[in-house]
Amino acid sequence: MKKLGILAGVAGLAVSTMLLASGARSADDAKLEQLKQQGFARVAIANEPPYTAVAADGKVSGAAPDVAREIFKRLGVNDIVASISEYGAMIPGLQAGRFDVVTAGLFMKPERCAAVAYSEPVLCDAEAMLVKKGNPKGFKSYEDIAKDSSATVGAPGGGTEEKLALNAGVPRDRVIVVPDGQSGLKMVQDGRIDAYSLPVLSINDLMKKANDPNLEVIAPVQGAPVYCDGAAFKKGDEALRDAYDVELAKLKKSGEFAKIIEPYGFSAKAAMSTTREKLCAAK
Numbered sequence: 001m002k003k004l005g006i007l008a009g010v011a012g013l014a015v016s017t018m019l020l021a022s023g024a025r026s027a028d029d030a031k032l033e034q035l036k037q038q039g040f041a042r043v044a045i046a047n048e049p050p051y052t053a054v055a056a057d058g059k060v061s062g063a064a065p066d067v068a069r070e071i072f073k074r075l076g077v078n079d080i081v082a083s084i085s086e087y088g089a090m091i092p093g094l095q096a097g098r099f100d101v102v103t104a105g106l107f108m109k110p111e112r113c114a115a116v117a118y119s120e121p122v123l124c125d126a127e128a129m130l131v132k133k134g135n136p137k138g139f140k141s142y143e144d145i146a147k148d149s150s151a152t153v154g155a156p157g158g159g160t161e162e163k164l165a166l167n168a169g170v171p172r173d174r175v176i177v178v179p180d181g182q183s184g185l186k187m188v189q190d191g192r193i194d195a196y197s198l199p200v201l202s203i204n205d206l207m208k209k210a211n212d213p214n215l216e217v218i219a220p221v222q223g224a225p226v227y228c229d230g231a232a233f234k235k236g237d238e239a240l241r242d243a244y245d246v247e248l249a250k251l252k253k254s255g256e257f258a259k260i261i262e263p264y265g266f267s268a269k270a271a272m273s274t275t276r277e278k279l280c281a282a283k
């Protein structure tokens, strides 16, 4: 048995030596080393301003990618390359290795926390609904929509608002999956849905750009929690997540975190006043 132990020790030493030679401090850092070699981190986004945005020339911005770009730069990963994904496809895509991390405003909830390795909180927001001017059906909550058998609400597929509406008792056939903000806006304007639900800052961004006096924002949606996202890493990449968190904490402490997210309308204080542990435990 002693001989086996010596052999295992020698093999382990060989692996560590190879990794140390490559600059990794441990086998766990292999993912970070791989991203450094790759020269970029592949991030999943939704193109939902001000969380995430892709300009006509392909430039990626938004509070979540901007924080990620800065942190990866400090980790020695020079850039990020973004892919647009539906919220409901982000975690499966991460688990399948299509992305290295989700930086999209993917809100922390227990079921998601069980599926990915979240960073500490980054972007926090309440929920909102876009309705016709005057709020003709008097919506204040998802329960109000559930109670009105003629009412329909649009929301992102696999998104938090879809789940909130279903959990509030809105039947499946009255919760309409909407692919993106522009479609949701148009569907409300055309009367094809009675309400379109996204986080407050996303709805406000749509409203501002639409400049349509026949629309109204209901915010916050009564009874809906304030959520916060984090960067979501694949289970098994906790060492990369931990390295990300070290740099995120430095950004928060130095005030640079606020400088990045607050011009988009987000509150640094809100993200700094809670933790992944609390958000992942929230009912």
Ligand code: 6CS
Pocket (backbone or CB within 6 Å): 048, 051, 087, 104, 105, 106, 107, 108, 156, 158, 159, 160, 161, 162, 198, 199, 202
């Ligand atoms: O985390 C989510 O599911 C939600 N987050 C954002 C930023 N927009 C909509 C989405 O449903």
